[in-house]
Amino acid sequence: MELEKKYDPSKVEKKVYQKWEQAEVFKPKGGKGKKSFSIAIPPPNITGSLHLGHALNNTAQDILIRFHRMKGDETIWIPGTDHAGIATQNVVEKDLRKNGKSRFDLGRENFEKRVWQWKDEYGGKILDQLKKMGCSVDWSRLAFTMDENYIKAVRQTFAHYYKKGWIYQGERVVNWCPRCASSLSDLEVESKEKAGKLYFVKYFFKNQKSKIKNQNGISKIKNAESISVATTRPETMLGDSAVAVNPQDARYKNLVGRKLILPLAGREIEIIANSEVQMPFGTGAVKITPAHSFSDFEIGQRHNLAKIKVIDKDGKMFGDIPKKYQGLDRFQARKEIVKDLRSQGFLEKVEDYEIILPLCSRCDSVVEPILSQQWFLKMDCLKKPALEAIKSGKIKFYPVRYKKICYDWLEKAYDWCISRQLWWGHRLPVWQTKSKIKNQKSKILDLKIENCDKNIYVGLTPPPGEGWTQSEDVLDTWFSSALWTFVTLGWQRPGDKNKDLEKFHPTSVLSTARDIIFLWVGRMIFSSLELTGEIPFRKVYIHPIVLSEKGQRMSKSLGTGIDPLDLIQTYGADAVRFGLMYQNMGGQDLRFSESHIVASRNFCNKLWNIARFIGINLETSKIKNQKSKTHIKIQKEGTKNDKEILRKLAEIEKQVAKDIDGFRFGKATHLLYDFVWRDLADNYLGQAREQMQVEKTKESTQAILLFTLIKILKILHPFMPFITEEIWSKLYDEGLVDEEILAIS
RNA sequence: GCGCGUAUAGCUCAGGGGUAGAGCGCUACGUUGACAUCGUAGAGGCCCUUGGUUCAAAUCCAAGUACGCGCACCA
Numbered sequence: 001m002e003l004e005k006k007y008d009p010s011k012v013e014k015k016v017y018q019k020w021e022q023a024e025v026f027k028p029k030g031g032k033g034k035k036s037f038s039i040a041i042p043p044p045n046i047t048g049s050l051h052l053g054h055a056l057n058n059t060a061q062d063i064l065i066r067f068h069r070m071k072g073d074e075t076i077w078i079p080g081t082d083h084a085g086i087a088t089q090n091v092v093e094k095d096l097r098k099n100g101k102s103r104f105d106l107g108r109e110n111f112e113k114r115v116w117q118w119k120d121e122y123g124g125k126i127l128d129q130l131k132k133m134g135c136s137v138d139w140s141r142l143a144f145t146m147d148e149n150y151i152k153a154v155r156q157t158f159a160h161y162y163k164k165g166w167i168y169q170g171e172r173v174v175n176w177c178p179r180c181a182s183s184l185s186d187l188e189v190e191s192k193e194k195a196g197k198l199y200f201v202k203y204f205f206k207n208q209k210s211k212i213k214n215q216n217g218i219s220k221i222k223n224a225e226s227i228s229v230a231t232t233r234p235e236t237m238l239g240d241s242a243v244a245v246n247p248q249d250a251r252y253k254n255l256v257g258r259k260l261i262l263p264l265a266g267r268e269i270e271i272i273a274n275s276e277v278q279m280p281f282g283t284g285a286v287k288i289t290p291a292h293s294f295s296d297f298e299i300g301q302r303h304n305l306a307k308i309k310v311i312d313k314d315g316k317m318f319g320d321i322p323k324k325y326q327g328l329d330r331f332q333a334r335k336e337i338v339k340d341l342r343s344q345g346f347l348e349k350v351e352d353y354e355i356i357l358p359l360c361s362r363c364d365s366v367v368e369p370i371l372s373q374q375w376f377l378k379m380d381c382l383k384k385p386a387l388e389a390i391k392s393g394k395i396k397f398y399p400v401r402y403k404k405i406c407y408d409w410l411e412k413a414y415d416w417c418i419s420r421q422l423w424w425g426h427r428l429p430v431w432q433t434k435s436k437i438k439n440q441k442s443k444i445l446d447l448k449i450e451n452c453d454k455n456i457y458v459g460l461t462p463p464p465g466e467g468w469t470q471s472e473d474v475l476d477t478w479f480s481s482a483l484w485t486f487v488t489l490g491w492q493r494p495g496d497k498n499k500d501l502e503k504f505h506p507t508s509v510l511s512t513a514r515d516i517i518f519l520w521v522g523r524m525i526f527s528s529l530e531l532t533g534e535i536p537f538r539k540v541y542i543h544p545i546v547l548s549e550k551g552q553r554m555s556k557s558l559g560t561g562i563d564p565l566d567l568i569q570t571y572g573a574d575a576v577r578f579g580l581m582y583q584n585m586g587g588q589d590l591r592f593s594e595s596h597i598v599a600s601r602n603f604c605n606k607l608w609n610i611a612r613f614i615g616i617n618l619e620t621s622k623i624k625n626q627k628s629k630t631h632i633k634i635q636k637e638g639t640k641n642d643k644e645i646l647r648k649l650a651e652i653e654k655q656v657a658k659d660i661d662g663f664r665f666g667k668a669t670h671l672l673y674d675f676v677w678r679d680l681a682d683n684y685l686g687q688a689r690e691q692m693q694v695e696k697t698k699e700s701t702q703a704i705l706l707f708t709l710i711k712i713l714k715i716l717h718p719f720m721p722f723i724t725e726e727i728w729s730k731l732y733d734e735g736l737v738d739e740e741i742l743a744i745s
Numbered sequence: 746g747c748g749c750g751u752a753u754a755g756c757u758c759a760g761g762g763g764u765a766g767a768g769c770g771c772u773a774c775g776u777u778g779a780c781a782u783c784g785u786a787g788a789g790g791c792c793c794u795u796g797g798u799u800c801a802a803a804u805c806c807a808a809g810u811a812c813g814c815g816c817a818c819c820a
Contacts, residue, residue, distance in 0.1 A: 003779090005779090005780075006780085006782075007782085191817090198820085229820080230820065231820060232820065233820080244820095276818090276819085277819090277820085278819055278820085281819060281820070282819090282820065285820095286819090286820050287820075288820095289820095293818075293820080294818050295818040295819080295820075296818090296820085298818085369818095401749070401750085404748090404749090405748090405749080405815075405816090408748090408816085409816085412816095514814085514815085515814095515815090517815095518815095545814090547813090549756075549757070551812085551813075571782095582758090582768085583757075583758075585758075585759075587750075587751070587758095588749080588750050588751080588813085588814070589750085589751080589813070589814080590757095590758095591756095591757060591758085592757085593756070593757035593758080593768090593769075594757090594769085595756075595757060595768060595769035595770080596757070596758085596768065596769080598768080598769065598782085599767090599768045599769070599782095600768095601782060602768090602780095602782045602783085603782090604782085605780065605782045605783090606779095606780070606782080606783090608779090608780080608782095609779045609780035609782095609783090610779070610780085611779085612779045612780075613779030613780080614779080615779085616779065617779090666758095666759085667759090670759065670767085673767085673768090674767085681779085681780085682784095685779075689778085689779095
């Protein structure tokens with residue numbers, strides 16, 4: 001067997017991948033008594049290209065898949081991409097802006113077309129990257145969260161919830177991003193601390209009204225009877241409908257019920273008692289703005305206060321407010337209002353204060369709590385079985401600490417705002433009509449439920465008849481990705497592919513990063529349990545997040561990102577895979593160091609040269625004619641060295657299998673590295689050289705060398721599939737192994 | 746504020762109750778040897794701090810410090 005002196009991945013990888021594809025080795029192979037093993041890939045967003053985190057995650061999954069496939073399990077790994085509503089919309093808008101255009105210039109329909117173009121381009125790139133990584137996914141089952149059947153499944157799900165009465169429409173305060181012009185879920189909001197101010201504003205009692213109105217100077221109203229409130233957001237005061245104090249607060253006890261005149265606006269508001277007010281904070285009196293604050297909304301509900309909107313969806317002041325503030329940007333308005341409060345004597349003092357700014361996780365704009373009409377999904381009934389599945393251990397977490405994190409979130413999750421005011425995504429399957437419905441009980445054919453209610457129709461297809469308009473809103477992107485494991489396996493899809501669902505669901509493993517435990521993992525669990533009656537996966541593997549060597553987040557804009565494709569080009573896919581796993585020791589983060597990729601590249605070459613050494617020293621003609629090529633009589637005849645290497649080899653095989661099973665990829669690669677380099681190359685190869693000089697031990701040593709090579713290729717294959725397959729093919733060409741393709745041997 | 750994670754060589758990290766380990770980097774030497782993507786030799790460590798357990802602690806326990814992450818409506 002002749003091998004070139006150096007292993008050159010660029011000559012091998014493409015060829016090998018094509019060979020696998022042609023032989024259809026990635027498709028599940030059934031058989032009697034076969035266990036099934038399945039993974040649905042966390043579908044990458046179509047926003048751009050894959051980063052090192054994806055490379056790590058996909059390598060981990062490919063190791064699992066290849067390991068089980070070689071074990072003889074019926075194995076499937078489903079690839080796909082996520083339409084990623086708000087994220088994708090934003091990148092496409094950004095792209096448009098380069099040409100000075102906005103989505104409004106295109107209009108909704110053309111904008112959607114544009115995003116589909118984007119999807120074709122970038123979705124394709126992402127899939128190509130999976131190939132370059134060597135991922136053994138079943139391409140015949142490629143999925144996208146906006147495939148035709150996926151759309152149908154999403155609508156079916158919406159209708160299902162709606163029928164159960166778990167979806168409702170309501171006017172609530174939601175996180176609103178003025179730039180994205182959409183509502184956001186809590187999980188899409190990031191909090192950042194920032195230096196700000198705390199403004200102390202005097203609200204005067206009603207009987208002082210005339211005095212205030214005639215007021216020009218500060219001195220005159222100084223003695224007027226007033227109550228002081230502290231706020232970080234004075235611009236919202238125009239929407240105040242009360243001032244709240246703690247009923248326990250001796251300072252204000254007697255003032256409850258008194259009327260105040262709202263500064264600048266001149267409206268009358270009341271002092272109310274609320275036990276949630278923290279007495280030590282500020283002045284102990286807090287202004288209540290039900291339309292622009294989550295907590296104030298709650299208080300407002302309880303006290304039946306007016307919800308006065310003063311900030312519009314574009315972030316500008318509007319509504320029933322003094323003319324001079326109309327149309328002002330919210331931050332400009334704050335300046336103006338503070339100025340006016342000061343000049344009119346309402347501003348008592350200003351203190352420095354660290355405020356927590358809510359920011360849009362997609363575009364970094366300051367999020368505005370705004371009262372608006374949205375759709376919600378009730379969590380009460382959905383979360384119970386999910387909690388049970390986690391608690392009971394039906395779903396296991398690796399590392400185990402994430403179990404509690406997921407459980408705690410789910411336990412206190414409240415109703416999920418599922419509507420978004422975007423153009424890209426699954427439009428709500430809700431139609432409304434202004435005209436009176438003649439036949440209130442008109443049956444809905446495709447759902448067979450009576451879902452006409454308040455002129456609302458919910459169904460898979462538009463309702464019969466004229467005058468219906470579909471909701472402009474789209475669903476939160478996680479509403480659809482929550483269905484990923486079972487929709488990709490054919491849930492609600494007619495035809496014979498539904499066998500997949502039976503065979504492969506629940507999936508075996510979900511491998512993902514910790515930052516989407518809430519967004520995705522939790523929601524998959526309750527969605528799957530409700531819709532299929534099954535858990536979506538048995539094990540959840542949470543892999544470390546890949547940081548730069550300095551500990552920063554990998555990010556293109558920071559210049560800290562590393563393109564896995566560049567690494568693959570330099571070092572080869574196997575080296576990138578092995579190097580990433582070598583660093584994956586199970587911590588919550590991983591500081592990526594290229595030195596380990598270098599080491600892995602060298603390791604590949606080491607392996608190559610071990611094979612070369614063995615190839616040179618084998619008398620292939622002899623072995624070829626043996627019935628079983630790896631059959632060797634080592635037990636009795638072996639030297640001390642032989643026994644030692646074979647014992648270690650057996651140990652490694654066992655240990656690596658255990659480690660893969662327990663998601664200890666780092667440990668497995670360390671073991672393999674040390675065995676191959678130290679025990680095999682450094683020690684045994686030298687010993688073997690000597691043993692082969694002696695006629696008595698020559699033949700058995702050759703047999704052991706071949707046996708060890710074959711074994712180690714198999715053990716290493718899930719980690720470094722290309723080089724092992726290439727060496728294997730050389731062995732096959734020489735007639736040293738029976739099976740043609742290592743990946744399924 | 747609450748919770749979680751991490752702390753070992755210049756860097757990235759293993760290990761683990763009893764002489765401190767790897768890769769990368771660095772220094773010196775070495776190509777007839779499967780491999781210079783290699784080999785041999787070497788420099789380089791209060792194993793975060795303080796207590797506790799122990800014959801013995803880098804390791805186990807507790808507290809502290811630093812850094813990172815997550816959650817939380819304190820206006």
